[in-house]
Amino acid sequence: MTAKAEPHTRAFTIAHEVRKRIRLRSQRLFDPALDLKYLEALVESLPGVESSRTNKWGSSIVIEYDGNRTNRDRILNLLENIPVDAYMPDGMKADPISLPTVVAQGAAAALTPFMPPQAAAPTSWLMGLPTMLEGLHSLLYDGVKVEVLDASAVAFSLLRRDYFTANAIVAMLGLGSAMENWTEKKSNDLLKNLLRPQVEMVWVERDAQEKQVNFTDLMVGDLVICGSGELVPVDGVVVDGDAALNQSSITGESLPVHVSTGDDVLSGAVVEDGRIKISANNVGNETSMARIGRFLENSLRTQSTSQKKSDELADKLVPVTFALGLGLFAMTHDVTRAASVLTVDYSCAIKLASPVAVKTGMHTAGHCGVLLKGAQALDNLAHIDTIVFDKTGTLTKGNLTVADVLPHGTMHPNELLALAAGAEEHYSHPVARAVVAEAKAQNLQLPPISQVDFIVAHGVSAHVEGEHILVGSRHFLEDDEGVDCSGAEAQGRALRAQGKSLLYVARSGHLAGIITLRDELRPEASETLAMLKKRGIHKIVMLTGDHKDTAQSIAADLGCIDEVHWELNPEDKAVLIKELQENGHILAFAGDGVNDAPALVSADVGICMPGGADLARETAQVVLLENDLRILAVARDVATQTQRILKRTFQAAVGINSAVLLAATAGTLSPVASAFLHNASTLGILGYAAAAGRKIPVSAQQLDSTATFHKA
Incomplete structure (x- = not known):
């Protein structure tokens, strides 16, 4: 049955409507700055919308959708509140001929x-x-x-x-x-097509029954059921069950996060184990997963x-x-x-x-595992002659593990490890997580800690049963805190030559021991660097916060590294990028951490790994969608x-x-x-x-x- 036109004072008036089709009129469609194709893309990204078509001279837009009342309200709301980015003063284009x-x-x-x-x-x-x-x-x-x-x-x-x-x-x-x-x-x-959700069918609980529905049929308030191995399709709150979620695609955190009733979850996370029921707060293009679609x-x-x-x-x-x-x-x-x-x-x-x-090249890149945020990213990727890699999480797997626990004096290795883990337990840093994980794997009892201070890019200061404990780099202990580490000079040099990172532990002003950590190289890293060299990349640079000996050892293992910079603070990376650009290099920077964001923005092309932190993914122009560094060479091939x-x-x-x-x-x-x-x-x-x-x-x-x- 045809509905009568709805008289109201809104910018868009309903001229004609049947159950799954609505035609609206508005003088806004005559605005030469309004990008009608972009407006169609926005409407088509709404849940339940199958197609949209604008007619400028008829001042109308026709939308085919699933007939759902909530989705209809979303359509009307979007049209009444057209976002600013849909207006482009220089985007005026002739209407296509029918x-x-x-x-x-x-x-x-x-x-x-x-x-x-x-x-x-x-x-x-x-x-x-x-x-x-x-x-x-x-x-x-x-x-x-x-x-x-x-x-x-x-x-x-x-x-x-x-x-x-x-x-x-x-x-x-x-x-x-x-x-x-x-x-x-x-x-x-x-x-x-790359805007389409990564899931097509989802399980929901409606009327006390579990049923499978199309992703586009999801509504706010639906109870969405996610089991092991499934992608979370909505933003919402867990109302039943518990699970281990892999949120690396959202936060960059590689370790699974346990969620249970009352916890918030974001779309894009993957259920590694367990089963949860989520009350949907955001669906469709309102979810966190839809941000890539906007790019x-x-x-x-x-x-x-x-x-x-x-x-x-x-x-x-x-x-x-x-x-x-x-x-x-x-x-x-x-x-x-x-x-x-x-x-x-x-x-x-x-x-x-x-x-x-x-556009076809960008689509091809997407199917090869590379998201390019705009034509300029594709253009720049074809012209770069230098690539700067942040070592951790890019050339390496980013999963630090404890290799050696080496006490100085009479302390037992387990006592040294427990002492360091206790101080580091509440510090959200890869080194700290590695030490705490090793202590838990050894079933060690961690001592009670008080007065903990975290010194960014240096280490941790804490008190254990009245004793002052320091955990961090040699520079932190020796230069900042006055702890004599000269007795471990030769030992440290030998360990760094093996490509290990060193964590020094001091108790009451004296060196208590050294804990070594190893970050395993990506198995495809060396091959990737060789592939890039063959594709016209003249200079490959590696940046790291590691000691000189460790950095040089890793660079030697990788091969094809032309320049290495060590013991860098986060702010040093962007400065180095600027220096290389001033010397005439067109360069890309590849990283994955929050502290890589300034360098990603400064580079001609910012490249983020698939498990990169959310901020890194936002600021990068190129995001690798597959956990294989060789795809970077493929991206270069698509660009050229x-x-x-x-x-x-x-x-x-x-x-x-x-x-x-x-x-x-x-x-x-x-x-x-x-x-x-x-x-x-x-x-x-x-x-x-x-x-x-x-x-x-x-x-x-x-x-x-x-x-x-x-x-x-």
């Missing part, structure tokens, strides 16, 4: 030779009027652009009463525009430096074509030849192939492949259109033939950009046997 219009234009052009002059003239002028008005608007506000060329070619043909040529040009322009919009939409849809939505609108340069060059070639056409007419007074020249331009193929190639496609499409556009332009100038092509060849070549170049961009690099295919990739 298929019925293209068919009508083609039919009119085909029938023109059979029409009497009394019918052909008004029909042709009506068909050509929108093209000429668009050209006039462009000339007045934007200068000589491709629209001016099209308008001039149509106007010349109409003035000389060559109605078939005029209508044929309009029809081919319409067909070309429709095909170009279709190609670009397909490339956008490829990226939008991709923004990537549909951004241009890289390479794209902008190509567009600028294409725009500069339009006046050349225009001047050639007018000059030819002035010299020959041949309107046909001038019209033939004016139907050819370079900018269509160059401007349209570029975003198609870039995209640059190669852009270069080839540019060369093809210039070459083919120059040949057509030359033939048109010589008078061997009619305006219809010239327009046909121009539009056909544009579509061919777009097809190549889309097809070539979807090609999975050989490096990804080779890794497919050892790494789990998303299939394209």
Whole structure:
């Protein structure tokens, strides 16, 4: 049953509604700054929405959805509160031509030779009027652009009463525009597919029964059931059960976190063990998991430096074509030849192939396990010559383990370990976690601790039964606290040469012993560095807070390391990045910790590991989605492949259109033939950009046997 229009004072009014379809009207859709495609993407990311379509001139938006009342309210709320990022003053773009219009234009052009002059003239002028008005608007506000060329070619043909040529040009322009919009939409849809939730079906409890429903059918307040191995699809509160959650994709914390009734959980976590029932607070695009989707939505609108340069060059070639056409007419007074020249331009193929190639490349990267946040990230990744790696968690697994417990004096190793673990127990740091984990594994009783002070990047100061305990680096104990560590000089040097990190423990002002820790190298780290060298990375730098001897030992094990910097504080990393950039290096920084955020922002390309901390994932331009460092080399291949496609499409556009332009100038092509060849070549170049961009690099295919990739 059709509902009556709903009169209210809102910006969007309901013009027509049936159960699963709603059409709304608003003058806001006329705002030239409103990016309608972006608005459609926002609406389509809402739960239950199947499709949305805007009609600017009809001032309406039509939305197909699941009919759920809550989802309907979400749609209306979004439209009433369109986010600021949907408005883009320089994003004004012509409305795409519809298929019925293209068919009508083609039919009119085909029938023109059979029409009497009394019918052909008004029909042709009506068909050509929108093209000429668009050209006039462009000339007045934007200068000589491709629209001016099209308008001039149509106007010349109409003035000389060559109605078939005029209508044929309009029809081919319409067909070309429709095909170009279709190609670009397909490339956008490829990226939008990455916005889809990682789960399609979820278990919920409704009416005291467990049932499986579509992810898009989830509603706030639903009781969502998650068992072992399943992904948490909502943000909410545990109302029943307990489980161990792996939240590494959200917080960067590699150790499972125990949750039970009353605890908050975020979407994206994985249930490693147990079973929980979650009351959903946020679903769909409101969840934490949807943030990556927003990066991709923004990537549909951004241009890289390479794209902008190509567009600028294409725009500069339009006046050349225009001047050639007018000059030819002035010299020959041949309107046909001038019209033939004016139907050819370079900018269509160059401007349209570029975003198609870039978006398809970003989609291919996503299926190879790499999230690229925008076209500029892809562009920069292709041009870097230096990569700086933070050692821990990037070149290494990031899971520190205790290797040796070496007391000085009569203290038993277990006593030394318990003493250090007691002091470190409440310190949230990888070193502290490793020491506490080892003590618990040994079933050691930890002593009572009081007056604990954490000194960032140095160590811990605490009191145990009246004795002052210090745990940290040698620099902290010796230089800051005055503890003599010279007796362990030779021993420390030998341990560091083995690639171990040293933790010094002092009691009452005297060195009590040394605890060594080892962070295992990623098995693919050495291979990755060699792969990057082969792909044109001239300089590889490793940063670490470790001692010089430990750092150099690890660098030697890795190979391909050109430069090592040791004993760095978090703030030192960003400073070093700036120094390398000032020396002319275009560089990427790869890290995963919260303290890596300044370096990730400072680098030309910030790269975050899949288990990176939330802040690192937010600030990085590139996020590896698979826990295999070799994917970084694959990302480089996708980036260079995209640059190669852009270069080839540019060369093809210039070459083919120059040949057509030359033939048109010589008078061997009619305006219809010239327009046909121009539009056909544009579509061919777009097809190549889309097809070539979807090609999975050989490096990804080779890794497919050892790494789990998303299939394209």
